[in-house]
Amino acid sequence: MDKISFFKTQFYKKNQLIHINNAGLSPISLPAYNEINKWSQRFFEEGYFTDKDYANQVTFSREQVAELIGCSSDQIAFFQSASWAITQFINSIDLKPQDEVLLWDQEYSSHLLPWKIACEKKYAQLVQLTSSQDLKTPSEHIFNHINSKTKVFAFSLAQYQSGAMIHEVGLVIKKLKERGILIFIDACQSLGVLPDHYWPSQIDGLVGTSHKWLTSPVGVGFLALGPELILKAKPLSYGSGTYGSCDDTVNDMCYPKKSAQRFEPGAKQVLEICALGKSIELILATGVSNLYTESLRLSRLLKEGLSQFKGSTLLNSNHESFDHPIINWTPPPQGPYTAQALQNELLKNGISTAFRAGGIRFSPHAFNTDQEIHYTLDKLSELIYKKP
Ligand SMILES: Cc1ncc(COP(=O)(O)O)c(C=O)c1O
Structure with a gap:
């Protein structure tokens, strides 16, 4: 098993909670x-x-x-x-x-x-x-x-x-x-x-x-x-x-x-x-470089998905040569939820993020998975396009 795969096994995965507020409070390791x-x-x-x-x-x-x-x-x-x-x-x-x-x-x-x-x-x-x-x-x-x-x-x-x-x-x-x-x-x-x-x-x-x-x-x-x-x-x-x-x-x-x-x-x-x-x-x-590469990969996957929501904005403070996994995103203004309300809805659905600077802050860590990112994006689509 490679180091990153092993790192992912060192976090609790038996419930449905998704932790993408690691710049706020991460779960603790095993x-x-x-x-x-x-x-x-x-x-x-x-x-x-x-x-x-x-x-x-x-x-x-x-x-x-x-x-x-x-x-x-x-x-x-x-x-x-x-x-x-x-x-x-x-x-x-x-x-x-x-x-x-x-x-x-x-x-x-x-x-x-x-x-x-x-x-x-x-x-x-x-x-x-x-x-x-x-x-x-x-x-x-x-x-x-x-x-x-x-x-x-x-x-x-x-x-x-x-x-x-x-x-x-x-x-x-x-x-x-x-x-x-x-x-x-x-x-x-x-x-x-x-x-x-x-x-x-x-x-x-x-x-x-x-x-x-x-x-x-x-x-x-x-x-x-x-x-x-x-x-x-x-x-x-x-x-x-x-x-x-x-x-x-x-x-x-x-x-x-x-x-x-x-x-x-x-x-x-x-x-x-x-x-x-x-x-x-x-x-x-595990190696901090490996953790960085993986968290940035997940962050870019998420960012790519977020940018597909028409009218939404990414606070793109990052640059290729000095990037950080933190993302700050504001949902489409014509959508049913404000950023704060949407962040709240995500929380109710077991996805932790934070409301910061008027947008939703996502901060994926290397222990997160591709499935969690896709699930989050699907949940956002559901919330934004099909108001309950
Ligand atoms: C930049 C920064 N500094 C410090 C802290 C923590 O400060 P304290 O340990 O005093 O709550 C945080 C987050 O909570 C932070 O984001």
Whole structure:
């Protein structure tokens, strides 16, 4: 069995539910499910006697996250959400009055709000770059705004509503870094689906989340911090984990840990983190490039079918050379349903999508099948052309 066929067997298929909202919440993989069951049983039966084993499993997950991103596990800190991880990054840079922070005007609120609030607190300027009408993110808009006050450019590698990506992002980052601008990446819509060659190497911080393309339970955000920022950064909160461990109590004369673990003040969400490590292990064994090729193939199959609905529109923010499986589509205006009502109807029919930017967002993952795509298109035809 080839790797992608095996990957598809690692997801639950015994009900009629079709998951095409993987940019929102994906189902969890079989290894993640097994891992949660394993730890749930061990905590039930063994309690404290699991202590070393679960800590080792958390270390394994940290190493898997690092391997996926391409950094050292010392740079990884776990949080409860992406927004916490973003807030920790902001706390790691010395934002001053008049500094400018650049963000796109279409960033997800968990990314936008931590920056907005921090800028208000520090009297810094939040500059929101204007996307083009179809939500593309042209690099000229970035270059038109950078100046000597620009402290940081914070952006989603793939935008959540349309999958839009900056063309030649590596080159853009190189130019900004040459001007001393910090680079922060929200990779929540990228990790687990975009292969290596999309990843810029020169970043100062990167955030990811468990429950989308990484097919893991909700509840883990993580931060990869540039090595030079780890020691400079102030933790958001302090606890036994900042210094030692719960069995190694320390006084406040001790130095905080030297790795990014100093940002994890205390006990963690062990089940979710262990499950995340197992899903990433599966993703790495399958190969992110293979996952990308397959999810893009399914996405193109779907896109082709969607474009057949006369009068419908595709928010075509993608380009052959930097495509993402996210599709944003608006049904024909003369049809019986608005986009939101149609998205609701799909949900009632067991097909998950999302209503975003006035259209329906479809985000197929490599575990989806051709039959699921065809079924979705047939269901759309039925709904659009034969109102019940
Ligand atoms: C771009 C982006 N960043 C972050 C998140 C998640 O943020 P949080 O973990 O704070 O809910 C999402 C989706 O929910 C997202 O699409």
